[in-house]
Amino acid sequence: MNSLHRVKVLGREVQVRTTAAPEQVREIEAFVNSAVSDLQASMKTADPQVIAIMALLNIAETCLQHAREYNSLNSAVSERVSRLVRKIDETVKTV
Numbered sequence: 001m002n003s004l005h006r007v008k009v010l011g012r013e014v015q016v017r018t019t020a021a022p023e024q025v026r027e028i029e030a031f032v033n034s035a036v037s038d039l040q041a042s043m044k045t046a047d048p049q050v051i052a053i054m055a056l057l058n059i060a061e062t063c064l065q066h067a068r069e070y071n072s073l074n075s076a077v078s079e080r081v082s083r084l085v086r087k088i089d090e091t092v093k094t095v
Contacts, residue, residue, distance in 0.1 A: 010036055010048045035059055 007029040035055045
């Protein structure tokens with residue numbers, strides 16, 4: 001069920017509707033604020049829109065990297081499971 005939550009990023013409070021638990025919403029809010037804070041400390045611009053765009057790009061890069069790693073691991077696991085199932089089938093046939 002969707003619940004309404006208030007989150008604050010870049011000093012601006014917004015309401016979001018999500019099925020996530022309140023703890024998850026707070027974790028996401030803290031993660032985004034950490035990414036924004038890191039950028040604010042390292043960038044000379046004070047333009048919140050540029051900071052937000054850079055944070056989004058950094059988070060997207062990390063997300064895509066994790067997705068590639070997940071897909072690679074998932075393929076490796078699927079391949080290994082298939083080999084094991086074939087070995088089991090071959091063993092069962094000889095019994």
